[in-house]
Amino acid sequence: MSAERRPSADTDAQEQIPETGIPLKKLFIKTYGCQMNVYDSQRMTDALTADGYELTDSADGADLVILNTCHIREKAAEKIYSELGRLKPLAEAKKRAGGKMTVGVAGCVAQAEGGEILRRQPMVDLVVGPQSYHRLPQMARDAASGAPAVETDFPLEDKFDHLPRERRVTGPTSFLTVQEGCDKFCAFCVVPYTRGAETSRPVAQVIEEAERLAAQGVVEISLLGQNVNAYHGVDPDGRETGLGALLRRLSRIDGVKRLRYTTSHPNDMDDELIAAHADIAEVMPYLHLPVQSGSDQVLQAMNRRHTAEAYVRLIEKIRTARPDIALSGDFIVGHPGETEEDFQQTLALVREVGYSQAYSFKYSPRPGTPAADREQVAEDEKTDRLARLQELLNAQQMAFQEACIGRTLKVLLEKPGRKPNQLVGRSPYLQAVHVEVDPSLSGTIVDVAIEAAGPNSLAGRLVETAT
Numbered sequence: 020m021s022a023e024r025r026p027s028a029d030t031d032a033q034e035q036i037p038e039t040g041i042p043l044k045k046l047f048i049k050t051y052g053c054q055m056n057v058y059d060s061q062r063m064t065d066a067l068t069a070d071g072y073e074l075t076d077s078a079d080g081a082d083l084v085i086l087n088t089c090h091i092r093e094k095a096a097e098k099i100y101s102e103l104g105r106l107k108p109l110a111e112a113k114k115r116a117g118g119k120m121t122v123g124v125a126g127c128v129a130q131a132e133g134g135e136i137l138r139r140q141p142m143v144d145l146v147v148g149p150q151s152y153h154r155l156p157q158m159a160r161d162a163a164s165g166a167p168a169v170e171t172d173f174p175l176e177d178k179f180d181h182l183p184r185e186r187r188v189t190g191p192t193s194f195l196t197v198q199e200g201c202d203k204f205c206a207f208c209v210v211p212y213t214r215g216a217e218t219s220r221p222v223a224q225v226i227e228e229a230e231r232l233a234a235q236g237v238v239e240i241s242l243l244g245q246n247v248n249a250y251h252g253v254d255p256d257g258r259e260t261g262l263g264a265l266l267r268r269l270s271r272i273d274g275v276k277r278l279r280y281t282t283s284h285p286n287d288m289d290d291e292l293i294a295a296h297a298d299i300a301e302v303m304p305y306l307h308l309p310v311q312s313g314s315d316q317v318l319q320a321m322n323r324r325h326t327a328e329a330y331v332r333l334i335e336k337i338r339t340a341r342p343d344i345a346l347s348g349d350f351i352v353g354h355p356g357e358t359e360e361d362f363q364q365t366l367a368l369v370r371e372v373g374y375s376q377a378y379s380f381k382y383s384p385r386p387g388t389p390a391a392d393r394e395q396v397a398e399d400e401k402t403d404r405l406a407r408l409q410e411l412l413n414a415q416q417m418a419f420q421e422a423c424i425g426r427t428l429k430v431l432l433e434k435p436g437r438k439p440n441q442l443v444g445r446s447p448y449l450q451a452v453h454v455e456v457d458p459s460l461s462g463t464i465v466d467v468a469i470e471a472a473g474p475n476s477l478a479g480r481l482v483e484t485a486t
């Protein structure tokens with residue numbers, strides 16, 4: 020592989036594995052879906068860079084291209100096949116130049132469809148499910164020498180024990196997956212099938228990873244899990260630890276100034292976690308707590324196992340603990356069985372709760388899930404309900420944004436903005452904030468007086484007397 024001829028453009032820039040003189044192979048990863056896939060792509064990159072690859076920002080000329088896929092809705096899954104079609108001419112060009120572009124499909128489509136992907140698109144060389152990423156370097160070697168490789172088992176060994184411990188850090192914020200999989204089996208959802216049973220990483224493993232991140236300058240850590248607040252990792256004494264206690268432990272790490280977590284299920288929002296919002300300064304006042312629907316009848320059909328009223332009461336409790344908390348959520352419209360009256364109850368719940376921001380989707384039938392076989396709501400009905408829901412959610416978002424004008428917010432400056440001397444950061448409520456400052460302040464938390472608000476970002480000026 021290393022001896023292939025390359026297009027002249029990247030020959031000069033080619034770096035080498037120290038002391039061996041072997042050129043680094045080029046790796047391109049495209050990530051779809053949720054933040055857990057973003058984290059997984061970083062870990063795949065870590066594993067492959069330890070094996071002679073360097074990350075590149077284009078598939079053109081790459082030796083290994085990985086699509087890290089999402090299966091949550093039909094459109095997400097279908098995107099992969101059109102992307103593979105677009106890769107074909109690049110793979111052929113690479114072949115004409117005497118090389119080989121190895122093409123891999125990872126993530127939830129890989130887990131759901133397995134070897135079927137190779138039959139549908141023979142240009143694919145390897146298919147790897149989310150629990151097997153530690154095996155990727157070996158699989159890539161096998162595939163590059165012409166043997167298609169498929170790994171979609173849930174292996175007995177823990178991938179985290181086999182992935183490199185050192186992570187490449189790219190800024191002051193980082194994701195950290197603490198929990199994977201789901202046992203809830205909501206009637207619409209593929210996650211329990213693509214990510215498997217719910218598991219939690221041991222406390223010591225999480226702390227070690229967080230400490231390494233902090234030592235590299237990470238200031239904000241977002242804990243991830245498909246059901247992150249179901250976290251129950253064992254501590255070194257063998258005791259189960261909930262997410263609230265884990266946050267408390269992480270907040271004591273030197274350098275960690277902000278903690279977030281996503282995504283949570285209402286039924287796992289225990290008192291210890293709610294208390295963490297009240298009394299751990301590092302835990303940010305933002306919570307993504309999907310409810311999906313405001314109708315008890317639909318919640319039951321979805322197998323969510325709580326009522327709309329229980330959710331609203333839970334929100335009240337959380338707001339009592341942390342009055343300024345910004346709430347986010349997910350909604351599905353047109354789930355099988357949803358009537359106009361049910362949908363009206365969703366609108367009523369949204370009005371009662373008041374979200375700072377939320378995601379909403381048309382129900383998409385997923386093969387193998389219970390709701391897919393039920394009588395479906397008409398497409399135009401779904402379109403109409405989604406538009407009405409989004410109008411309300413957008414208005415709430417705008418109201419929340421505008422209410423920030425005149426306030427001074429603590430902003431973690433993360434990266435350059437579009438204008439010179441402008442940085443973009445995040446408020447405690449996860450809003451993007453643009454501010455003109457000395458770029459050397461990147462990675463620090465500063466006070467910003469908010470002067471303007473758009474639907475998706477705020478703008479303000481640095482308050483000199485930052486505390």
Ligand code: SAH
Pocket residue numbers: 091092207208209210245246282283284309311349350351380381382383384385
């Ligand atoms: N674990 C999270 C959700 C993960 S999936 C939770 O329980 O809240 C992210 C979101 O995608 C879900 O909250 C849901 O709103 C949406 N979603 C999942 N399956 C879907 C489907 N079949 N059609 C439309 N939206 C779906």
Ligand code: SF4
Pocket residue numbers: 201202203204205208209210211245246284
């Ligand atoms: Fe999917 Fe979330 Fe339900 Fe699990 S709890 S099945 S991830 S929607």
Ligand code: F3S
Pocket residue numbers: 051052053054055056088089090091126127209210213214245
């Ligand atoms: Fe998609 Fe898998 Fe995440 S289906 S939303 S990438 S868990």
